[in-house]
Every structure is written in C-alpha cells, then in structure tokens.
Amino acid sequence: MGMISVQEALERILSYVEPLEAQEVPLLDCLGQVLAEDVFSPLDVPPLDNSAMDGYAVQAQDVSLASPERPAELEVIGEVAAGYRFSGSVGRGQAVRIMTGAPVPPGADAVVPFEDTDEPFHRPPSKAHGLARRRVRIFRPVPVGANIRRAGEDISRGQKVLRAGTVLRPPEIGVLASLGRDRALVIRRPTVAIISTGDELARPGRPKSPEKIYDSNAYGLASLVKKMGGMPKLLGIARDTPHHLRAKIRRAAEADIVISSAGVSRGYYDVVKEILAQEGEIAFWTVAMRPGKPLAFGCLLRGEKRTPFLGLPGNPVSALITFEIFARPAIMKMMGKRDWSRPMVRAVAQERIHTGSKGRVFYARCIVTEQDGIYYVRLTGPQGSGILTSMANANGLAVIPPDTQVVEAGEEIDVIMLDWSHGEEWGTRPGFWAQEPYLLLQG
Ligand code: AMP
Ligand code: MG
Numbered sequence: 359m360g361m362i363s364v365q366e367a368l369e370r371i372l373s374y375v376e377p378l379e380a381q382e383v384p385l386l387d388c389l390g391q392v393l394a395e396d397v398f399s400p401l402d403v404p405p406l407d408n409s410a411m412d413g414y415a416v417q418a419q420d421v422s423l424a425s426p427e428r429p430a431e432l433e434v435i436g437e438v439a440a441g442y443r444f445s446g447s448v449g450r451g452q453a454v455r456i457m458t459g460a461p462v463p464p465g466a467d468a469v470v471p472f473e474d475t476d477e478p479f480h481r482p483p484s485k486a487h488g489l490a491r492r493r494v495r496i497f498r499p500v501p502v503g504a505n506i507r508r509a510g511e512d513i514s515r516g517q518k519v520l521r522a523g524t525v526l527r528p529p530e531i532g533v534l535a536s537l538g539r540d541r542a543l544v545i546r547r548p549t550v551a552i553i554s555t556g557d558e559l560a561r562p563g564r565p566k567s568p569e570k571i572y573d574s575n576a577y578g579l580a581s582l583v584k585k586m587g588g589m590p591k592l593l594g595i596a597r598d599t600p601h602h603l604r605a606k607i608r609r610a611a612e613a614d615i616v617i618s619s620a621g622v623s624r625g626y627y628d629v630v631k632e633i634l635a636q637e638g639e640i641a642f643w644t645v646a647m648r649p650g651k652p653l654a655f656g657c658l659l660r661g662e663k664r665t666p667f668l669g670l671p672g673n674p675v676s677a678l679i680t681f682e683i684f685a686r687p688a689i690m691k692m693m694g695k696r697d698w699s700r701p702m703v704r705a706v707a708q709e710r711i712h713t714g715s716k717g718r719v720f721y722a723r724c725i726v727t728e729q730d731g732i733y734y735v736r737l738t739g740p741q742g743s744g745i746l747t748s749m750a751n752a753n754g755l756a757v758i759p760p761d762t763q764v765v766e767a768g769e770e771i772d773v774i775m776l777d778w779s780h781g782e783e784w785g786t787r788p789g790f791w792a793q794e795p796y797l798l799l800q801g
Pocket of ligand 1: 554555556558559571572573574575576619620621622623671672673674
C-alpha cells in the first residue's frame with residue numbers, strides 16, 4: 359500500500375458521498391441547512407405604503423414653504439398606529455398623526471417627523487394627547503415620498519426571493535418568516551454514527567483503573583458533527599474483539615455515515631480491518647500527512663444499503679484533524695453544501711517551526727493573532743498527536759507543505775482558521791478572540 363496525498367484521499371472520499379434528500383421541516387430547525395426549493399413570495403413586503411418615522415402624514419405641497427419662522431399649520435384629523443388603518447383620507451391643510459410602520463392614509467404623500475414639528479417627539483402615541491391637539495405646526499418642508507416605505511420595496515409579490523442551494527443563515531430564516539412561512543424544504547441533516555475502538559477505553563463519567571484512558575474521541579468528534587449541523591449518534595466503545603466490533607458496525611450502518619476512531623494502524627489487536635472486510639468494501643490508506651497517517655475508507659454493505667465509512671486514527675489530535683480534513687467536507691457535501699472551505703490567512707511565523715515530517719503535509723496547531731492588519735502565528739506548544747490540549751488552545755491549523763522541513767521565524771505560512779469568531783461560524787477577525795483568552799490563560 360503506497361502513500362496517497364491529502365488531496366487524492368479527499369477526492370476519493372467525496373466521490374463516495376452524495377447530498378441527502380430534502381425534507382420539509384419547521385423553520386427554526388432550518389438554521390445552517392441548505393434550501394432545496396426556489397422560494398417565491400406570495401405577497402408584498404411591506405404589504406402597504408407605511409411610515410418610516412413617528413410624525414405627521416401630510417400633503418407635501420402644504421408644507422413646501424414651511425420654516426421655523428413661518429411654520430405651516432395643519433389641522434390634525436386623527437391618528438394611526440402600526441397595525442391599524444386610518445379610515446378617512448388626508449385633504450389639503452390636514453395631517454394625521456402617524457407611528458412608524460403604520461399605513462400611510464390615502465391623500466397623504468409624505469411624513470414629517472416629530473422633530474420638525476412643534477410636538478415633543480418623545481411623547482408616546484395616545485389618543486388623549488394626539489387628538490386633544492387639533493393643530494400641528496410644521497417647521498420644514500418635505501419632498502413627496504419622504505419617510506414613506508413603499509409597498510413591496512423589500513420583496514414584491516411573485517419575486518424569487520431565495521434560490522435552492524442557499525445556506526439558511528439567520529437573515530434568510532427571517533426572510534422566510536416575513537413571507538409567512540413557518541416551514542421550509544431543506545436537505546436533511548445526516549446522522550453520523552460514531553464508534554470508538556479499543557480495550558483501553560473507559561467511558562467518561564465512570565470510574566476507571568489506571569491502565570485505561572477515557573474515550574475523548576467520541577466526544578470531540580460528536581461535537582464537531584454537531585457544530586456543523588449533523589446529528590451525531592454515539593454508539594459507544596467497541597472492544598478489540600471481532601464479535602464486539604461487528605455488532606457495533608452493524609448497528610452503525612443504519613446511519614448516513616459512520617466514523618470510527620482507532621484500530622486502523624498495524625497493531626496486533628487491530629481487528630477493525632478484518633471486520634470491515636467482512637461487512638463492506640474498505641480500503642486502508644496511508645495519507646501523506648502528519649498527524650493522522652493511517653485512514654480507512656469505503657462503505658458498509660447491508661442488503662441494498664451502502665453506508666460510507668471513515669476510519670480515523672486513534673490518537674486524539676489525529677482524529678480531530680483527519681475529521682477536519684476528510685470527514686467535514688464529506689458531511690458538508692451530504693448536507694448539500696457546495697462550499698466547505700474554511701477561511702485561510704497568510705500569517706507570519708513568530709517562531710521557528712520544525713516539521714519533522716518529510717514528504718508529508720504538517721498540520722500545526724496554532725494561535726493566530728492580528729495586529730495592524732498583519733496576521734501572526736505561533737504554535738500551541740508540543741505538537742504530539744496525543745496532546746489534545748495542543749488542539750484545545752488552537753484557533754487555526756497551519757498547513758506546512760510536504761517539501762518544507764523548517765519554517766523560519768518571520769516567514770509566511772498558510773493557516774486554516776478553525777474558529778474565526780467566538781465559537782460561532784462567522785463573525786469577527788481571528789485576532790479578536792484569539793488574543794484575549796490567551797492572555798488570560800498565560801497570565
Ligand atoms: P490505535 O489506532 O488503536 O493504535 O490508537 C492510537 C492511540 O490513540 C492509542 O494511544 C490509543 O490509546 C489512543 N486512542 C484510541 N482511541 C481513543 C479514544 N477514543 N480516546 C482517546 N484516545 C484514544
Ligand atoms: Mg487500539
């Protein structure tokens with residue numbers, strides 16, 4: 359078995375997975391999902407011409423000569439609040455007291471804000487006050503159409519508002535709601551079965567003997583799945599026996615994709631290969647990367663059903679990084695996403711980085727900060743593939759190409775930003791969140 363490049367491994371994996379079917383779900387479950395329908399508007403948004411200010415609806419011609427010295431004086435014939443309609447119409451010399459969002463009464467063609475009248479504009483709308491005053495003085499002219507939001511100016515009836523393929527972020531969810539929708543057709547979320555393998559593993563939350571270690575991979579991987587919008591199904595720990603592993607793998611095959619960790623290297627107890635050969639078509643690859651060299655990939659076969667299977671290495675850092683590089687794109691593709699790239703930055707190394715990984719891409723866990731528009735990068739400390747805290751302290755993954763043995767301080771390198779913002783998918787610059795918590799941690 360030869361060594362294959364990261365790119366080649368990724369392409370092969372992606373060629374095995376396809377977007378899942380669409381499903382109609384409640385709007386609030388759609389966040390981050392891919393829309394599977396073109397959405398046309400059944401109505402105008404806003405539905406009617408309405409006021410953009412609290413003020414007076416007037417005929418612009420009545421106030422065209424108004425000034426603080428010679429205000430125009432109009433008769434107040436009523437009041438209209440958002441959600442109501444004024445029953446009459448505004449004639450020459452007349453005004454209707456109007457609140458933001460209220461429909462502009464017929465006859466009026468502009469709204470004068472309270473600031474430009476003799477009414478103190480902080481006063482709450484009230485019939486008692488509004489109608490008690492029969493006249494209003496206006497200090498400034500307004501052009502026709504001033505402070506009026508036109509019917510359909512946001513969305514017009516029949517317009518294609520969102521295209522199939524759009525990732526639904528909070529604003530798109532809001533747009534759908536503004537059309538009166540409480541459901542949408544989206545590519546469904548994949549279920550991702552997660553299996554940990556190894557006799558040494560103990561389940562967190564339970565006591566363990568000193569020769570065991572807690573299963574951290576299942577929790578880290580499940581969280582990655584959850585963060586990207588998939589549905590992790592933790593199947594627990596499979597012991598290193600054919601019987602136990604086979605049972606887990608059969609159960610896992612019901613999911614949309616299976617991710618296992620450990621048991622894919624050359625150890626004596628690595629029964630994963632043997633079982634996989636019986637349960638499906640799996641290839642074992644040596645990928646030219648560090649950490650995370652051994653990888654198993656293929657599909658499980660249960661009757662008609664083919665379930666993609668990805669066997670990640672056991673070392674906690676390797677498991678998370680191979681998830682990032684291979685599983686994340688595969689799951690994104692299943693979710694119907696077309697762009698799964700992470701933001702990348704060119705950053706200046708603040709220290710000498712020795713990769714020690716000839717012929718393999720080195721993914722270094724690092725902290726990216728920004729100063730005066732320049733990104734700087736330093737490692738999170740020891741980079742052993744068992745040192746999970748090296749990942750926990752990182753906001754980026756420096757990608758050091760196979761032919762580079764050493765990066766000198768001051769040289770520029772590419773960094774994949776894992777967390778561009780504070781635990782959210784989009785937002786602020788990397789330095790924004792990287793600097794402060796780390797100063798606290800170090801201090
Ligand atoms: P293996 O690939 O089975 O040889 O495992 C490689 C290393 O990763 C060993 O040191 C394992 O103890 C460790 N390891 C395997 N699975 C897990 C897990 N679920 N959580 C934490 N460490 C693990
Ligand atoms: Mg093992």
